[in-house]
Amino acid sequence: MTDAMNFSDEQLDTQQSFDDWEPAPEFAPPPPAGTYHMYLDKIRDMAEKQTKQGLRLFATLDFRIQGGEYDTRAVNFQRVNNVTFNRRDGKATSFMMDLVKSGGIQQAPTSNKAFALALQSIADRGPGTPFQGQLDWEGVCGVCRDKFLMNATQSGTIEEAKQAATKEDWDGARKASVKAKNYRAFPINANGSRKDIFTCPDCGEEVRAQVQIKRFIP
Secondary structure, eight states: OOOGGGSOOOOOSOHHHHHHOOOOOSSOOOOOSEEEEEEEEEEEEEEEEEETTEEEEEEEEEEEEOSSTTTTOEEEEEEEEOOOEEOTTSOEEOHHHHHHHHTTOOSOOOSHHHHHHHHHHHHHHGGGSOEEEEEEEEEEOHHHHHHHHHHHHTOSSHHHHHHHOOHHHHHHHHHHHEEEOSGGGSOBOTTSOBOSEEEOTTTOOEEEEEEEEEEEEO
8 A cells, every 4th residue: 555655745726625615516517508519429229210201210329529618528318310301491301311411421321221320430430520519408397297198198107108198198298398498498697607407387396408409510
């Protein structure tokens, strides 16, 4: 065992930080809404699901911010799919297509397999393939969501409710549980920033900001 008496006794400027010390918060405050350079850090899962457009690919992904004040900050559990929709400019795309294009893929993926391989390629390159992501916040009350599902399905437990819930039930639960639709809807701190935690006005439970990527940009 190393003898502590062998180390330097040169005085360090630590008295103030020692006096001001408080336990670290359980969760670090999320980055404010804005556009950040980031990269695809991890593919959590990918699965095909039947949709009105046929069999489509759904993925849950983890990203990391690159550079700036929030360098290396994780933006996890982001869901993307290749279900096509029309943008305001009339062009057809999908959220997954936006990511693939922003991530530098040069050849159009024309199947679910090709999309999966494109995502894997972007993840494999990691920090070497940065792009931009537009972040926003959303405040969802899990207690209100579960209460709505249990009432809608007349279930005794939330597990039973989730199993029995229809798409209409889930749509209603989401509408009932979203308490802050975006960053601007969160309460304001004294310094002008937004509080990432607030009390649900309907049930009194704690609501935390969930970071979501709303747009991918090359």
